[in-house]
Amino acid sequence: MAPPLLHLRNIRLDHGGRPLLDGAELFVALGERLCLVGRNGSGKSTLLKIAAGIIEADKGEVFVHPGATVRYLPQEPDLSGFSTTLAFVEAGLAPGDDPHRARYLLEHLGLTGEEDPANLSGGEARRAALARVLAPEPDILLLDEPTNHLDLPAIEWLEDELKRGRSALVLISHDRRFLENLSRAVVWLDRGITRRLDRGFAAFEGWRDDVLAREEEERHKLDRKIVMEEDWLRYGVTARRKRNERRLRLLNEMRQSRRSERRAEGTVKMAASESEASGKLVIEAVGVMKSYDGRPIVAGFSTRIQRGDRVGIVGPTAPARRR
Ligand SMILES: Nc1ncnc2c1ncn2[C@@H]1O[C@H](COP(=O)(O)OP(=O)(O)OP(=O)(O)O)[C@@H](O)[C@H]1O
Ligand SMILES: [Mg+2]
Structure with missing residues (x-):
């Protein structure tokens, strides 16, 4: 196997109580594309933060190849302290990085670069954060839920961008198609330990x-x-x-x-009594309107939602706008 760019060994961490990570491993070689999977709360984000050097493990070794560049996209990015999205993205570049990539990426992610970080939607903030980590083309990209808040064309564009890029990838995502298309190996985090499969996500569940x-x-x-x-x-x-x-x-x-022994989770049977249904109609909205600074977000929206309805809300992400 190629020498590691990043190697976490025998990582232990607990937040008080049963250890969250209990001998977890993560090995990333040059150009490798792996996904990190596991149940909600299994510690995926925590392991990625340890890899990124954001938090420290209680025990274990963290090796990053000297000179290797690492960029990390957090699940909840923070853009405070920057006056525009472009300034935020440019601050992630190192000397020698291509300055044009900042604008190129922002544009492809539907942003102008002039937005004020204080007024961004959750999706816009994540797209700006994504542009910031992609811009320097680092040796390793650690991406926690990169497709959250992206619409379908943007997800496809991101897939292409990552496939064409040179960076090794560690991906956490609940988007199965995204993982199937990109990953070549899977690290499964379960009850504190990791197991590795040297095949793409399509082979994972079996x-x-x-x-x-x-x-x-x-x-x-x-x-x-x-x-x-x-x-x-x-x-x-x-x-x-x-x-x-x-x-x-x-x-x-x-x-x-x-x-x-720690048993696999998901074997619990639960029963709860239902409260008595109080009526059939849950929401009735007639002619609802909402705008920000004169820009209409919702106009003339009416709906009736009844008990038991299952409603999907779809639509493109907010288009880029000039101030
Ligand atoms: N600083 C902290 N102090 C105490 N508990 C924490 C802390 N950070 C995370 N946890 C707990 O550790 C567990 C793992 O959290 P983590 O965010 O790593 O999970 P995850 O696998 O990324 O979950 P998800 O799929 O929901 O994003 C959770 O139960 C969380 O509540
Ligand atoms: Mg997480």
Whole structure:
């Protein structure tokens, strides 16, 4: 394998209580494109922040190849302290970087560069932040949910841009198609540890289900063994003899390992009583209008939403505007 640009080894971190990361690994080589996946709250953003040097692990090693450039897109970007989006993007460039890329990227992300960061929508802020990390074409891009708030054409454009670029990628995204199109390896974060698959995201779910099924099978085997040994302990007349102490000790070890095991999440059954339905009509809106500084956002909007309706709201992201 190519030498690493970035290598996190045996990373441990807890926020008080059970460790969030318990020996996690992340290996990124030149030009590699990997995605980091795991359930909500499994610690993906935290691991990426450790890779970016934003937070420190409790234990473990963080190696970044000397001279390698790293850029990190946070899940919640902060643009405060800049007067325009262009100034914000340009501040991310290093001496020698192509200054034209700042404008090129802003334009392709639907921004003019003149927007005041204080008045941006969540989507606009994220697009500006994306332009800022892409502009210097770093050796490694660490991207936490880069497609959030992007409309479909913008997502396709970003895919192309990342495919054509030279940067190694670590992607966190809930957009499956985006991950399938881009990733060549998957790092799965689950119950504090990472497992790596050297294939794209399209192969991930089948592989994960196999891993979980094998784990479940091992657990059943252990359970059966414990039951057998407990029967022997209860009914066997020889259990208390000296030479059987080892067998007893082994049983206790199995019990201990069963107790300390972390089970896969998602096996909980829940039931909740429903409150009594209070009516069929949930929202009725007639002729709603809203504008900012004379720019209409909603005009003449009417709708009726009834209990049980499932409504999708779609539309392009805000177009670039001049002030
Ligand atoms: N500074 C902190 N102090 C205490 N707990 C924290 C802190 N930061 C994160 N956590 C907790 O750590 C867990 C993992 O958070 P993290 O943001 O890394 O998850 P994630 O995998 O990125 O989730 P998502 O898919 O929702 O973005 C969460 O339970 C979160 O509440
Ligand atoms: Mg996250």
